[in-house]
Amino acid sequence: MIKMLLDVKNLSIYYYxxxxxxxxxxxxSFAIGKRxxxxxxxxxxxxxxxxxxxxxxxVPSPGQIINGKIIFEDKNILELTxxxxxxxxxxxxxxxxxxxxxxxxxxxxxxxxxAEVMIEHGIEKEEAYEKAKExxxxxxxxxxxxxxxxxxxxxxxxxxxxIAIAMAFNPKLLIADEPTTALDVIVQDAxxxxxxxxxxxxxxxxxxxxxxxxxxxRSDKIAVMYAGKLVEFGRVEQILENPLHPYTQSLLAxxxxxxxxxxxxxxxxxxxxxxxxxSGCRFHPRCPIFKEKPALKGICDVTExxxxxxxxxxxxxxxxxx
Ligand SMILES: Nc1ncnc2c1ncn2[C@@H]1O[C@H](COP(=O)(O)OP(=O)(O)OP(=O)(O)O)[C@@H](O)[C@H]1O
Ligand code: NI
Numbered sequence: 484m485i486k487m488l489l490d491v492k493n494l495s496i497y498y499y500x501x502x503x504x505x506x507x508x509x510x511x512s513f514a515i516g517k518r519x520x521x522x523x524x525x526x527x528x529x530x531x532x533x534x535x536x537x538x539x540x541x542v543p544s545p546g547q548i549i550n551g552k553i554i555f556e557d558k559n560i561l562e563l564t565x566x567x568x569x570x571x572x573x574x575x576x577x578x579x580x581x582x583x584x585x586x587x588x589x590x591x592x593x594x595x596x597x598a599e600v601m602i603e604h605g606i607e608k609e610e611a612y613e614k615a616k617e618x619x620x621x622x623x624x625x626x627x628x629x630x631x632x633x634x635x636x637x638x639x640x641x642x643x644x645x646i647a648i649a650m651a652f653n654p655k656l657l658i659a660d661e662p663t664t665a666l667d668v669i670v671q672d673a674x675x676x677x678x679x680x681x682x683x684x685x686x687x688x689x690x691x692x693x694x695x696x697x698x699x700x701r702s703d704k705i706a707v708m709y710a711g712k713l714v715e716f717g718r719v720e721q722i723l724e725n726p727l728h729p730y731t732q733s734l735l736a737x738x739x740x741x742x743x744x745x746x747x748x749x750x751x752x753x754x755x756x757x758x759x760x761x762s763g764c765r766f767h768p769r770c771p772i773f774k775e776k777p778a779l780k781g782i783c784d785v786t787e788x789x790x791x792x793x794x795x796x797x798x799x800x801x802x803x804x805x
Pocket of ligand 2: 531532533660
């Protein structure tokens with residue numbers, strides 16, 4: 484067995500709201516190897532961000548991790564003390580977000596914010612500022628930006644600063660939750676390149692996007708989420724050339740193709756209300772194959788499909804594949 488960097492087992496996360504319990508993530512298992520780029524894809528509300536936050540035990544209230552293990556290098560993240568977690572955050576595991584302003588302080592200079600992370604983890608002040616300049620260079624920002632405030636930078640430049648902070652300690656894992664969604668295509672590409680640089684230097688990437696074609700460009704593996712479930716997980720080639728889950732097939736059919744006249748098909752229907760998810764396979768009410776085959780009645784709508792490994796490293800949770 485190859486040793487994985489991150490091993491998530493049977494993760495379930497609920498949000499306890501006044502309007503009911505939202506079963507946002509249910510029994511999700513996956514692993515990320517060293518230097519591996521794994522992209523989580525799926526429609527809005529499928530639980531991608533919730534899983535991302537859980538990895539640093541940062542699921543926001545009223546969310547609660549109700550079951551599972553998150554093993555990062557032999558330690559269960561969910562059993563660490565706050566102090567142990569602080570030691571890991573920003574150093575071994577870094578996180579960047581769709582809006583870099585969620586992590587940047589609008590009132591403080593860029594240089595101070597980059598240096599601060601290093602000072603917090605025990606680096607001398609002078610060295611931290613030196614390193615901050617190097618980091619700015621590394622993300623292709625001029626050194627003088629060190630004395631700028633966040634609002635003096637563009638959205639793309641702010642995201643570069645967030646990446647510079649994330650890079651400060653050559654983290655083992657970068658969690659990136661839709662870091663390019665708010666940016667135009669050219670800037671988006673530059674940010675993807677930077678994340679690629681981190682990977683080349685040995686960092687594993689947990690990348691969240693609703694855009695499966697963006698995921699396909701750079702990832703090693705793709706994880707497909709539907710309504711809180713991980714329905715398919717595999718190497719990019721496997722997912723693109725041999726998608727097994729009807730939901731993955733629908734997602735791929737909904738991608739505009741520049742080179743063909745192929746008709747784009749939106750997925751009919753809506754994701755379910757996770758306070759009261761469908762019985763059996765959560766996708767069955769929208770599944771085109773379930774609709775076509777009467778023999779599946781009493782199976783897909785009744786029994787939860789378990790994830791099984793169909794070919795090496797390619798998992799699917801669907802009754803059509805048993
Ligand atoms: N603070 C919260 N309180 C209550 N429910 C929440 C909260 N945050 C998320 N949820 C619910 O949990 C589910 C998963 O949400 P999550 O944000 O993880 O999905 P996502 O896949 O990241 O979606 P998006 O693509 O829109 O970012 C959704 O049903 C959402 O409504
Ligand atoms: Ni999200």
